[in-house]
Amino acid sequence: MEACRAENAVEYFFKQGRIRSKDAAEIIWYHAANKKAQMKEALQSDVHMIEADVNFGRQGPIMAHPPETESDNTLQNWLNEVLQSDKGIKLDFKSLSAVEPAMKMLVSVKHFLTRPIWINADILPGPNGSSKARISNEFLHIVSSYLPDVTLSLGWTSDQLVDQTQGYTWEMVKEMEQICQMLCQPVTFPVRAVLVRSSWPQLHWLLQQSERYSLTVWTRREDSYTLEDILYLREEFNKSRIYYDIFEPQISELRQTLK
Numbered sequence: 001m002e003a004c005r006a007e008n009a010v011e012y013f014f015k016q017g018r019i020r021s022k023d024a025a026e027i028i029w030y031h032a033a034n035k036k037a038q039m040k041e042a043l044q045s046d047v048h049m050i051e052a053d054v055n056f057g058r059q060g061p062i063m064a065h066p067p068e069t070e071s072d073n074t075l076q077n078w079l080n081e082v083l084q085s086d087k088g089i090k091l092d093f094k095s096l097s098a099v100e101p102a103m104k105m106l107v108s109v110k111h112f113l114t115r116p117i118w119i120n121a122d123i124l125p126g127p128n129g130s131s132k133a134r135i136s137n138e139f140l141h142i143v144s145s146y147l148p149d150v151t152l153s154l155g156w157t158s159d160q161l162v163d164q165t166q167g168y169t170w171e172m173v174k175e176m177e178q179i180c181q182m183l184c185q186p187v188t189f190p191v192r193a194v195l196v197r198s199s200w201p202q203l204h205w206l207l208q209q210s211e212r213y214s215l216t217v218w219t220r221r222e223d224s225y226t227l228e229d230i231l232y233l234r235e236e237f238n239k240s241r242i243y244y245d246i247f248e249p250q251i252s253e254l255r256q257t258l259k
Contacts, residue, residue, distance in 0.1 A: 006149045006185045008214070009088055009116040010240045013048055022240040024214070025254055029090075029245040034063040036073050039081060049088040049116065051245065052078060054102055056095040061102045066094050075102055083109055088116035090153065096121075099139060103146035110147075117150045119143050120190065124175060126156025127166050127195055136179050148185065153216060155190035167199030173206040186212050193219040193246055197229045200236065207237060214241040219250075227253045 009027060013019045019026040030042035033052045042050045053065040054075055061075035075091075075098075082089060093099055099121075106113065122129070123136040136154075143150065156172055168191065180187050187210075191203060196217060207213050217233070219225065227250055233242055244254060 006151055007116075008151065008186050008240075009049065009118075009243070012088070012116050018048060023258065024240055024243040025234070025258060027243060029243075031245060031247075032065060034065060034071060034073060036077075039063075039073060039078060043081065043085050043087065047087065049090055049118075049245075050082060051090040051092060051120075053092045053094050054098045056098040061098040061105070064094075076105055079105060079109060083112040086115070088118070090118035090120055092120040092153075093139070096138060099142045100146075103142060107146050113147075113150075117147070118153045118188065119147070119150050120153035120155065122155045122157045122190075123179070124154075124156050124172065126158045126172060127168065127192070128159050129157025140179070140183070144183075144185075151186040151188060152180075152183065153188045153190055154180065158192050158195070167195035168202050169199075170202055173202045177206055177209050180213070181209065184212075186214070188214040188216045188243065190216045190218050190245075192223065193217050193229065193250075194223040194225040197225075197232060200233070204237065207241060214243060216243040216245055218245045219247060221247060225250070230254055231257065 010022050010024050013027060014022050027049060028047045030045060030047040030050045033039045033042040033050045052063050054061050055064040055066060055069065057064065057069055057071065059074050062071040063073040063075060063078050064071040091102065121139050123139055143152065154176065156168065176189065189206065196203065203215060207215065217230070230244065230250065244251065
């Protein structure tokens, strides 16, 4: 397989002098920059990475999180604006129908993609997640055919949690590794903050399978977890390979520990 040329986000922002050390916790995220107002706020902020959701609407790919099927922002307009900045991009696909037209748009502006570009989808069922979420083959084929050099962000579905001790199982991580070992680009695994501590043996094993792998810790606003859960990860593994896309107050508390 041809070697992929994608550079991970920590290396990129460190070389740019925009983070002080190769610590992924220094990278600042803006989450759900879908509508024009949120997109403009993200562009005017000091974030490194802008995350937004891509759904399929009547106009083609639009920036919306289900159940929304309409938006004041199309993917084309979003790219036109964001690619004029120096921000990294994470596109979270909520509809398989949107993937191929979106890849064509990205290819048409490929000379502007000299920054971290992450393409995200939940490709497998996860803790209390939908068993229908097995889109790995089709999603990966489309993305790799058009943009083999992007970072893949490959996750598990995770809905309302009844039991927060039921985390990512050995079956889940081994199935994910079976898929990812055939790839050559960087892969980050989005994992839910509230489940990480209880799933650490499984996630640690997954990270050890390749230097290309990292975690992106995310959360829902209603989830309850502690700063200690986050600091535990930093003591147990390479700080350059665990990103944090989490809300206040935990993100500010985490950044206080970096000073």
